[in-house]
Amino acid sequence: MKEGINIFLAGMGGQGIAFLSRILSESLLKCGYRVFGCDTHGMSQRGGSVVSHLRIGDEVFTPIISKGKADIILGLERLETLRAMETMGKAGSKIIFYDALFHPTSVRVNKAAYPELTLLNGLALKKSMMLNKVFVTELADSRLQNTIVLGHLIASNWIPGLTIESVLQVMDEMLPEYLKVKNVEWLKKSALMAVK
Amino acid sequence: MNALGDSLLTKKPWSSLIMGNHAVARAMLESDTKVICAYPGSPTPEIGEALESVPRNLRNFYFEYSLNEKIASEIVFGASINGHLSAVFFKSVGLNVASDAIIQMAMLEVIGGLVIVLGDDPGAFSSQNEQDNRHYSRLMYLPMFEPATPREAYEMYLKAAMVSQKYRVPVFLRLTTHVCHAYEVVSFGSLPENPLSLEARFDPQNGPYFPLVSQAMMHKTKLRDKLRHIQADDKIEKVHHFNKAEGQFNLAGKGIISAGLPALSLYETMSQANRKLDILKISLTHPLPEKEILAFLKSHEEVLVLEELDRLLEGDIKILCYDHKLSCKILAKEDEFLQGEITTGEAEKILHHCWPNHFNKPEIQAENQPTAPPRSAQMCPGCGHRSAFYAIKQALPDQDTTFTVAGIGCHLMGHFDPLNLGQVLLCMGHAPSTATGLSLFNNKRKVIAFMGDSTFFHSGLPAVANAILYDHNITLVFMDNFTTAMTGHQANPGSGELINIGDTKASKIPIQKVLESFGAKHILTTDAYNQNKLTEAVKESLEYKGFSAIIARHPCMLKFTREKQKQKALKEA
Numbered sequence: 001m002k003e004g005i006n007i008f009l010a011g012m013g014g015q016g017i018a019f020l021s022r023i024l025s026e027s028l029l030k031c032g033y034r035v036f037g038c039d040t041h042g043m044s045q046r047g048g049s050v051v052s053h054l055r056i057g058d059e060v061f062t063p064i065i066s067k068g069k070a071d072i073i074l075g076l077e078r079l080e081t082l083r084a085m086e087t088m089g090k091a092g093s094k095i096i097f098y099d100a101l102f103h104p105t106s107v108r109v110n111k112a113a114y115p116e117l118t119l120l121n122g123l124a125l126k127k128s129m130m131l132n133k134v135f136v137t138e139l140a141d142s143r144l145q146n147t148i149v150l151g152h153l154i155a156s157n158w159i160p161g162l163t164i165e166s167v168l169q170v171m172d173e174m175l176p177e178y179l180k181v182k183n184v185e186w187l188k189k190s191a192l193m194a195v196k
Numbered sequence: 197m198n199a200l201g202d203s204l205l206t207k208k209p210w211s212s213l214i215m216g217n218h219a220v221a222r223a224m225l226e227s228d229t230k231v232i233c234a235y236p237g238s239p240t241p242e243i244g245e246a247l248e249s250v251p252r253n254l255r256n257f258y259f260e261y262s263l264n265e266k267i268a269s270e271i272v273f274g275a276s277i278n279g280h281l282s283a284v285f286f287k288s289v290g291l292n293v294a295s296d297a298i299i300q301m302a303m304l305e306v307i308g309g310l311v312i313v314l315g316d317d318p319g320a321f322s323s324q325n326e327q328d329n330r331h332y333s334r335l336m337y338l339p340m341f342e343p344a345t346p347r348e349a350y351e352m353y354l355k356a357a358m359v360s361q362k363y364r365v366p367v368f369l370r371l372t373t374h375v376c377h378a379y380e381v382v383s384f385g386s387l388p389e390n391p392l393s394l395e396a397r398f399d400p401q402n403g404p405y406f407p408l409v410s411q412a413m414m415h416k417t418k419l420r421d422k423l424r425h426i427q428a429d430d431k432i433e434k435v436h437h438f439n440k441a442e443g444q445f446n447l448a449g450k451g452i453i454s455a456g457l458p459a460l461s462l463y464e465t466m467s468q469a470n471r472k473l474d475i476l477k478i479s480l481t482h483p484l485p486e487k488e489i490l491a492f493l494k495s496h497e498e499v500l501v502l503e504e505l506d507r508l509l510e511g512d513i514k515i516l517c518y519d520h521k522l523s524c525k526i527l528a529k530e531d532e533f534l535q536g537e538i539t540t541g542e543a544e545k546i547l548h549h550c551w552p553n554h555f556n557k558p559e560i561q562a563e564n565q566p567t568a569p570p571r572s573a574q575m576c577p578g579c580g581h582r583s584a585f586y587a588i589k590q591a592l593p594d595q596d597t598t599f600t601v602a603g604i605g606c607h608l609m610g611h612f613d614p615l616n617l618g619q620v621l622l623c624m625g626h627a628p629s630t631a632t633g634l635s636l637f638n639n640k641r642k643v644i645a646f647m648g649d650s651t652f653f654h655s656g657l658p659a660v661a662n663a664i665l666y667d668h669n670i671t672l673v674f675m676d677n678f679t680t681a682m683t684g685h686q687a688n689p690g691s692g693e694l695i696n697i698g699d700t701k702a703s704k705i706p707i708q709k710v711l712e713s714f715g716a717k718h719i720l721t722t723d724a725y726n727q728n729k730l731t732e733a734v735k736e737s738l739e740y741k742g743f744s745a746i747i748a749r750h751p752c753m754l755k756f757t758r759e760k761q762k763q764k765a766l767k768e769a
């Protein structure tokens with residue numbers, strides 16, 4: 001029996017959370033996991049928060065991860081990562097997040113402050129979470145940030161049996177040619193980057 | 197062809213990781229549903245996305261986004277009384293709009309079968325309210341299936357179609373947000389190879405189809421009889437027993453009756469707590485499977501009825517207990533759970549409340565005072581609505597001189613800081629009429645109302661005609677972006693895109709011409725990016741006494757730039 005793992009993905013509309021969850025869940029399926037999940041759909045284009053629940057394992061009955069029950073959090077933006085840590089995180093949660101910054105309206109009209117990195121670090125320490133920040137200075141195309149996070153997840157070995165080969169195979173099957181080259185290139189690069 | 201359309205047309209049985217909405221679309225093809233109509237609204241638009249991914253020349257079905265939910269329902273009614281299996285889908289509040297038609301067709305012989313796919317939204321994730329549409333199945337005397345997963349959504353669509361054809365009665369398939377948007381591996385059957393029949397099969401003899409007052413009672417009796425027969429039909433699988441097969445009742449005498457996603461939340465909680473209770477999961481929640489429920493009640497001493505939102509099953513089951521003089525004790529959720537989704541967290545609390553000796557008090561893991569500021573949706577970069585709002589605001593030096601009435605659609609976001617335009621919002625199409633009401637016995641404040649293009653054709657037309665007819669003193673601003681933006685860019689008559697099957701292009705119906713033909717005398721039109729012109733137009737319109745209209749138009753830039761990016765990428769590759 002495969003043990004259950006709850007993977008929570010957080011970002012904002014337009015960052016490719018649905019793409020990330022699709023590639024990851026198809027890959028996990030290939031690696032022999034039972035997959036059950038749920039994406040945010042609708043009303044998500046306009047820069048609102050977007051999340052995705054991805055649950056694997058044999059004893060999983062609902063597609064929704066309960067509050068404070070995420071084993072792994074993948075973030076594509078700093079504030080959304082903080083929100084995910086606060087609502088879904090628990091002692092022992094492991095986090096990989098791409099440190100992209102997008103100010104919500106509340107910050108822009110000076111009604112709230114955008115979180116400093118120290119806030120995330122402090123929370124991770126307080127709640128015993130493992131926080132890994134990722135940022136690639138030379139990345140020109142922001143649409144590849146989700147692939148970078150995926151590369152780091154593969155290298156982390158947090159999900160037993162998740163191999164880069166399975167992800168590459170899924171990308172090959174699912175991506176149109178014009179997206180394939182760059183995604184494959186950066187997936188490989190980032191998986192290596194993380195190992196270093 | 198694209199990947200989705202490709203796989204939906206797979207002839208042989210296959211299986212795939214798939215979202216609930218897409219699984220329903222496949223069920224429509226497998227059951228040979230011939231006519232499908234809809235009006236977009238979360239959580240259901242991805243059913244349309246899937247159907248539209250099938251190239252027109254390969255479609256064995258007709259699909260259209262009709263102009264509103266009532267029209268969509270009436271079209272599929274017509275198709276069904278002509279012998280074609282038909283389906284309609286829309287969001288929760290869509291049923292309010294369609295209800296006048298559906299309550300009536302419920303009583304008529306839909307010989308081809310008719311499935312109403314409803315996207316309910318417990319928790320109000322993407323709706324203006326949280327309404328429990330199960331009430332409608334009772335109000336309309338219609339059967340209702342409630343799946344909990346994408347696999348069940350697929351299977352129950354097939355069942356609903358079968359029941360509908362057999363009893364010639366419309367059947368509800370009630371999905372909820374996290375059934376529509378959940379994904380899992382679903383195994384599908386094969387596609388039928390029925391030749392297309394173009395026969396005309398409508399026959400008044402199948403009816404009567406005419407609601408003469410003298411026959412109204414007879415129609416109702418007939419429908420109630422159908423419900424009784426469905427209730428007694430053992431061929432329809434109405435419930436699912438959980439645990440019984442395993443024969444492990446370590447909480448003997450206790451059981452739970454539930455339905456839909458909440459039933460899964462219970463499984464999850466019990467699996468985590470390592471407890472086993474009998475669960476009776478009801479698939480057909482109306483008419484109530486009384487026989488199965490009675491057997492369950494008789495074999496348990498305590499039964500928890502766990503349902504999402506209102507206390508419908510609970511009431512029905514308590515009546516059963518009373519009528520049959522059962523001693524079974526019925527437990528129910530606390531009042532706080534009459535609102536919102538029942539996910540695992542809620543199920544844990546409810547189980548602890550009912551059986552504290554068997555279920556521990558749930559530990560709270562999440563931060564109780566989150567610091568992350570909210571990130572609400574906002575208008576996209578380049579959005580014409582934002583430009584329009586900015587220009588309109590320039591014409592209103594003093595907010596205290598006007599009332600502003602918002603409409604449904606992306607432009608409702610004008611309500612937020614820093615624009616603050618749109619102080620009241622009801623439902624689609626309300627804006628001219630609410631504005632009219634505000635303008636009566638009020639000579640202090642001018643009233644400005646906003647309306648989107650899709651909304652105009654959905655339910656705005658009669659409201660606008662009314663305002664023009666009586667020359668009500670309001671200014672109506674059309675926020676025209678040539679698409680139904682908020683729900684994912686479905687075509688509407690303003691967009692002039694191909695929205696019909698075959699090769700006829702749906703003609704674009706220009707808003708300005710409609711207004712002119714209704715007799716509007718003061719209409720100004722400008723691109724929403726031309727801010728000076730728009731500001732002047734607002735000032736001028738506010739001076740005008742009587743009905744004035746402004747059409748502020750600019751294509752939805754999200755749609756526009758996405759299409760451009762895609763074209764560019766395709767060219768590069």
Ligand SMILES: Cc1ncc(C[n+]2csc(CCOP(=O)(O)OP(=O)(O)O)c2C)c(N)n1
Nearest residue numbers: 237605606607648649650651679680681682
């Ligand atoms: C009765 C009803 N049906 C459907 C919806 C879902 N809905 C929300 S916004 C919207 C789009 C309205 O489009 P439009 O008026 O063109 O405004 P836009 O979003 O393009 O600015 C729809 C259909 C609803 N809220 N109520």
